[in-house]
Amino acid sequence: MRTISRWFQRNLLRIYALIAFTYLLIPVIYTIAFSFNNGGRSNLVWKSFTFDNWLNPCGAPQVCEALGNSIKIGFLATLFSTILGTMIAFAIGRHKFKGRSTTNLMIFLPMATPEIVLGASLLSLFLTLKVNPGFWPTVVAHVVFCISFVVVTVKARIASLDPRLEQAAMDLYANEFQTFRRVTLPLVAPGIAAAALLAFSLSFDDFIITNFNSGTMTTFPKFVYVSAARGIPPQANVIGSAMFIIALSIVILGQIVGRKRAVK
Amino acid sequence: MVKTGISRPGTPYLLLLPGVAFLFTFFLWPIANLAQTSTQTPIAGGDTGEYEQSLRWQNYIDAFLENKEQFGRSFLYAAIATLAALAIAYPLAYAIAFKAGKMKNVLLVLVVAPFFTSFLLRTIAWKQILGEQGFVVPVLRDLHIISPATTLTSSAFAVVAGMTYNFLPFMTLPIYASIDRIDPRTLEASGDLYANGITTFRKVTLPLSMPGVVAGTLLTFIPAAGDYVNAAILGSPQTKMIGNVIESRFFKVVDYPTAAALSFTLMAAILILVTVYIRKAGTEELV
Known part of the structure; x- marks a missing residue:
């Protein structure tokens, strides 16, 4: 019992950060997940998994x-x-x-x-x-x-x-x-x-x-x-998700390039 | 100020000219024009949307009295959202600065990451997550945390939660920047002088991170007070903010003078609050 509470105390801040990040990213994950939904025009309820929206982003x-x-x-x-x-x-x-x-x-x-x-x-x-x-x-x-x-x-x-x-x-x-x-x-x-x-x-x-x-x-x-x-329409989710992936890649690439330069 | 680079006496003015001229034309002039619109009255017998200048200052009083509820709500919601964002962001920024180690850059990217999907998509995602068809409401009802009649969307709670969420990165980044700048030796020194963790935080970390807190609260409070998107998507007619009124006066009612008077009152109120706040907090880092 004591070890558990001590572990908890030591990692309190980390647990807190984990919760905060979950909160920050839930709507993003939701948006990405629903870009794969075969939900038709309104895309409100999860129906079934499909790649159609990604293959046809201009469909709406x-x-x-x-x-x-x-x-x-x-x-x-x-x-x-x-x-x-x-x-x-x-x-x-x-x-x-x-x-x-x-x-x-x-x-x-x-x-x-x-x-x-x-x-x-x-x-x-x-x-x-x-x-x-x-x-x-x-x-x-x-x-x-x-x-x-x-x-x-x-x-x-x-x-x-x-x-x-x-x-x-x-x-x-x-x-x-x-x-x-x-x-x-x-x-x-x-x-x-x-x-x-x-x-x-x-x-x-x-x-x-x-x-x-x-x-x-x-x-x-x-x-x-x-x-x-x-x-x-799910196509909007596709575009939102694609923007997310592109921007994230640019930032990560920038970080890697920056680090390589710093090493030189 | 070190004198390096190209520096003849006229250089700074040449560098400034295009940008400042642009801001004069498309920022200050519109604001002056808005001031001018705010005291106009409808032309007798004119069409809707036709106004003439008659210096009717009463417009301001009318506009304010008609919408004082929405004004009050805007500042109340913005204040609560700012405090909530501060409560979430400060420990988060602290954790990233002091506990993340090699993960620091990755975590920073994750803080900004939500920005990359459209903020409207995220706000609508919240509406669907918290809505009747989402997964949160049924769970809370089964656990009897909320009654079957209670909804999470279309409420003041949803609007404030939406604003807190949307402006959270604006709060986190400046606080992180100022905590990260703190020299760890100052914290060690405080420990050497027999201060415990709480005292060190209160007397060293917190004061040194104040510039970030001030910047973060401003970057959250200002857009939150003028926001109408969260109220439009997550709220109900009972949670209308001043932004919703300005928007509908402009587009639906075509009542430009009232919209202008409301915009000016909002801006003046925010500028006064900001000035007092910066004075009190004692930072001039911002400008």
Whole structure:
């Protein structure tokens, strides 16, 4: 009895973590499991195991159109927000200038603004300007909320750099441009890659801001939300599961590459 | 600040210009425009959706009084979800930072992993798991933990649980980051000075992890207060939050001024709360 209770005490934190992880992953496991369900259109109750949904991911009407839009928007929003955000991060992280704290505030504000306010305010601007909501307004909206996250991520990486590396490059007669291209940029690159990945996943998963600014265009989260009332087709689960597997592989691959580099 | 890289006096401004111009146009201008919309009134004899500026500040008071219940609910639900997420995330982050050893990176990926399936799919998965056809309700009924008439979905409990779940990684990651940064020697020193485990935690670990706790609570509370998806999927008409009202004012009622006034009140309330909170918690790390 005593040994059991002592074992329990020693492993309390581990048991707790195990429960927390179960809680975190239950809906993910559920989503993946039901992608193999032969449940028909609504996919509410478990019927029988099938690969059909995976072999025919575009089988439900509109689901692949929605996915295509989400990928296009995610790609463009990632591209623009990563470029703009990285430039701002370099300005803040590497330079002293007048208006630095104002800029910091300007980066912080979009993160402190609830999504619904961001979405509603942009829509009201587009309506005032007589711009119809749709593809490009959605891209613009996504860039707005992604920029701040890119800045924060890249800035953290810049702050963690050892300035002596750049000084060494300069000592070895590299000019400023060479130093930046050959030393600074490669060192900051992992931060930029992480920021881009974050921006893409934020954009891909966004529903609230998209719902305000996309008009009649459908995206994957919008598709899921709209079909929730009738029951979601299993194809949506297939896409959700595939995204999960792809993203997880990218992260794991990144970790392995990072570790190999560290060993070298 | 070390002077390295390309640095002429104009460089920072050139780097800032495109991004800041973008944020001016598509963040500050819309907010100003929203402020302008919030005091408009319907044009006499105009169509639905046509409004003119008449600086009617009363809009704010009307909008607030009409929806004070939903306002109260939004902040209450968000506060409970934040506390619940903190209670779950802190020990989890602590375990990952101090007990995971080589598994650390794997566990961190697992914390973020739910993000990779769409959050809507996960929220709907909860609805189905906790719903009448799911496996939780029959078990709880057989064990007589809930009465046959009780449902788990369409309740305030489900909405708060959904929010707690959805924002949990936002709480866990910053707390992990600040716990992981703690030098283990400070904990040893505390032990050497005859502090027991609890005292060490209270006097050393907890204060050093406060920046993460502050960041995590903000990253959870702010989106939770403006959220309407959890309330729409897991809730009932009795659990409507302010986000649901803003959304329906915009799209179903086409009442832009009220939606704008509500958005502004929500944002102002959140900004005031956040400022007070950051002051109290005493961290400027965030900005």
